Amino acid sequence: MELNSYAKIKDFRIKRFKAASINNEELNLFHDFVHESVISVALHEVVMRRGQPSSPFCFFAMGSAGRMEQSIWSDQDHGMVFAAEEPTDLEYFLDLGREISNGMEIVGYKKCSGSVMASNPLWCKSSADWGNQLDYWVTDSTWESIRHLLIFADARSLYGESTLLSILKTQLANYSEKDQLLVRMLHNTMHLKKGVGILGQLLVETYGTFSGSIxxxxxxxxxxxxxxxxxxxxxxINGTSTLSRISMLSDSIMTPVEKVFYREHFSDLLEYRLVHGSHIDYDAGHYVDGMALTKKEKKILKEILRAGEHLYEKVRRLIERM
Amino acid sequence: MDITFLMNSLWVMISAVLVILMIGGFILLETGSTRMKNAGHIAGKTILTFGISSIVFWAVGYGLIFGTGNSILGFSDFFYSGYDVEGLGLSGPVFFLFQLAFAGISLTIAFGGFAERAKLSVYLVFALLFSILVYPFIAHWIWGGGWLAEHGKQDFAGSTVVHLTGAMAALAATILLKPRIGKYNKDGSANNIEGHNQVFTALSVLLLWVGWFGFNAGSTISVDGAFFGFVALNTNLAAAAGTVAAMLISWIVVGKADVPMMLNGALAGLVAITASCAFVDTWAAVVIGLIAGILVFYSIRLFESRKIDDPIFALSVHGTAGVWGTLSTGFFATPELAAVGKPGLFYDGGFEQLGVQALGVLACGAFAFIVSYIILSIMKVSMKGLRVTEEEEIIGLDISEHGSYGYPELVRSETIAKEKTHNGSSIQQAPLNSQQPTVN
Known part of the structure; x- marks a missing residue:
């Protein structure tokens, strides 16, 4: 079947996602394929309307898609960088961003409630503007700018000229005053919602349709x-998936034994969500029904949660000592 | 005039004022724990129903409780004219006012179960009927020389008389009214309909905590030996212990240091110590408060899981803690302090006092529930329902029952925005933070 329309891609996604859900890697490669198919159709639509793009561009995924950690249902988090500089070029690529975003929605990916999408001028810029934007976010260091930087950190090229994104990520990686920024980033993201109580019980949701779920x-x-x-x-480190990032860390930050420990637990977590998550829709995919778990499954989950908390504490201490 | 008489009168007058100010505490408690579209209604009806309760108490309530009669009810002293009562040791009108305040508090507690969905007319009629047919019976049985007083039932300031009675009426109401729109999902899971102002709720607890010194310590109705100080001390200790216990249990079990739960713990400690404040040692007051704080946590979860929508947790705070407080003297009452009844189980008193306390709880709880249920059932038929319409509930009882909002600027602007969104207008008021990106 030639995937030359959003409707066909949607059908394809619905028919094939179960077969692709055998593990996290397969599932995310499947998502990538669906995304690339949507982008191809969207680009074709825009080319029909406005002609060929005037310059190379790179469409990149962020969030869980950027990290290759999407569940069965996922929402949109993406951006675009293009080489051209003229104002009309921006119009072109914003139009492409809108087309992709609408296409993805048709296919089954919810639009981002925070508008982190290539249809938003904040996330669709020329290379030069992106460079300035990253500099601004780094030096501004407000809560919002730090949040944007953290989102951008997970950017992964999906379509087009990946070098355009690599240059920006290198710019960020080479930023000289990282220590201070790191502390700000820590304060921005390190709020921890506890999963295991002090009596060793799983802490479940107490209200709403997911009451009783983790x-x-x-x-x-x-x-x-x-x-x-x-x-x-x-x-x-330029890698975006949590597993690859752990592997690439220097031994002085995390010992090889610790790397194996945290990698194993995070792999288990990805697997666990796939197997036990209630994948009725995007929201439900994040929850696991506590009552439906066996004693052994609960034990595994507690070990995963405890290892996560341990890692969180380790990183917090490390950064606060810097 | 006898100085002791004057001092007693002055002390109880101050206590009466403190207890009446607790109505203010309940206004803040109930409005803070509910949504702003109902705030004006809740605040206003609380004052109104206290007015109704006061007049009924003057006309018949006082006579039914303290009048000469039998072990079930009194039948004299109606339309009290302000005379002194022989042998009381304090001014008659002061005693009357103090008792009137208690009746008003019990009714206010009952109305907790009506919150956010009952018609205003239902409040008015039930205020009248509860003040005649429910509260006076139980108050007479325990405080007016009725059959439970004859058994030596210990309820110093009203864990049963005021709190359990109010809570049982609230239970009847909340069962008949059914849950608020949006409280439960189709799959049976409960939603948290958050109160609009935790600061109000916290201030209400402080106001009630201070008022409770009038409630409990004032129930000495005498300055003799300054015993009121000991009673106030026990009251404070139990409230403090309830606060800490509820916060800890919430943190331990659900992993959250939940503020409303902590506040409910303070109130549960106060309710529990109300019966026993004059009969137990200080360490026991701490234990009673601690247990009340833990009980209220589990009680709230239990009622919620049984699909009983209790908007301000009246059933747990006043009912469950009221039961525990009443039973607690059966365990902790000391031989020295048990001026009424017998010492408790832990002081070689055996099960006798505990049995009397349990009998009191069962009899009073059942009576208050059954009579309230019958009254409300009859009202439901005769008044064509107890509940406002779905539309009225959604727009809020401020506007449906009174024609104006307690928070006019805020609620109106939200309503207008919603209407415009609904009508397809381009003017939409986005929720706060809707554009905030999340790192996920």
Missing amino acids: NLKDTAFFPYVNAVRLLAFYEG
Whole structure:
């Protein structure tokens, strides 16, 4: 089947996602393929309307897509960088961003509630403007700028000229006054929602449709993802997935034994969400029904959560000592 | 005039004022724990129903409780004219005012179960009927020389008479009214309908805490031996212990240092010590408060899981803690302090006092619930429902029952924005922070 329309891509996604959900890597490669197919269709639409793009561009994913950690349902977090400089070029690529965003929504990816999308001028810029933007975010150091930097840190090229993104990521990695920025980043992301109580019980949601369920996103994923992202930023690592970032950390920051320990637990977490998550929709995908878990499954989850908390504390102490 | 008489009168007058000010505490408690679209209604009806309760108490309530009669009810002293009562040791009107305040508090507690969905007319009619058919019976049984007083039931300031009675009426109401719109999802899970102002709720607890010195210490109705100081001390200790216990248990079990739960713990400690404040040692007051703080936490979760929507937690704070407080004297009452009844189980008193306390709880709880349920059921039929319409509940009882909002600028602007969104207008008021990106 030629995937030359959003409707066809949607059908394809619905038919194939179960087969692709055998593990995290397969599932994320499948998401990448669907995204690339949407971008191709969107580009074709825009070329029909406005002609060929005037310069090379790179469309990149951020958030869980950037980290290759999407669950079955996922929302949109993306941006674009292009080489051209004229104001009309910006119009062109914003139009492309809107087309991609609408296409992705049709295919089944919710739009980002915070508007982190290539249809937003903040996330769709020329190379030069992106360079200035990153400098501004670094020097501004306000809560919002730090948040934007943390989002950008997970950017991964999906389509087009990946060098355009690599240059920007290198610019960020080479920033000289990292220590101070790191402390600000720590304060921005290191709020921890506890998953295990002091009596060793799983802390479940008490209200709403997910009462009785464990919020894996807040209690399990965030400690690992946020802690490792900070370490990766400190060491100038360009990898975006949490697992690859852990592997690339220097031994002085994390010993080889610790790397194996945290990698194993995070891999287990990705697997755990895939197997036990209630994947009815995007929100439900983050939750695991506590009542449905066996004693053994609860034990595994507690170990994952405790290891995440341990990592969180380790990174907090490390950065605060800097 | 006898100086002791004057001092007693002055002390109880001050206490009456403190207890009446607790109505202010309940206004802040109930409004703070509910949504702003109902705030004006809740504040206003609380004053109004205290007015109704005061007049009914003057006309018949006082006579039914303290009048000469039998072990079930009194039948004299209606339309009290301000005379002194022989052998009371303090001014008759002061005693009357003090008792009137208690009746008003019990009714206010009952209305906690009505919050955010009952018609204003229901409040008015039930205020009248509760003040005649429910509260006076129980107050007479325990404080007016009725059958439970004859058994030596210990309820110094009203864990049963005031709090349990109010809570049982609240339970009947909340069962008949059914949960508020949006409280429960289709799958049966509960939503947290958050109160609009935690500062109000915290201030209410402080106001109630201070008022409780009038409630409990004032119930000595005498300055003799300055015993009121000891009662106030026990009261404060139990409140403090309830606060700490509720915060700790919430933190331990759900991993959150939950502020409303902590505040409920303070109130539960106060409710629990109300029965026993004059009969137990200080260490026991701490234990009673601690247990109350833990009980209230589990009680709130239990009622919620049973789909009983209790908007301001009246059932748990006043009901469950009221039961525990009443039973607690059966364990902790000391031989020296048990001026009424017998010492408790831990002081070689055996199970006798505990049995009397349990009997009192069962009899009073059942009576208050059944009579309130019957009254409200009859009202439901005769008044074509107890509850406002769905539309009225959504726009808020401020506007549906009174024609104006307690927070006019804020609620109106939100309503206008919603209407415009609904009508497809381009003017939309985005929720705060809706454009904040998240790092996920």
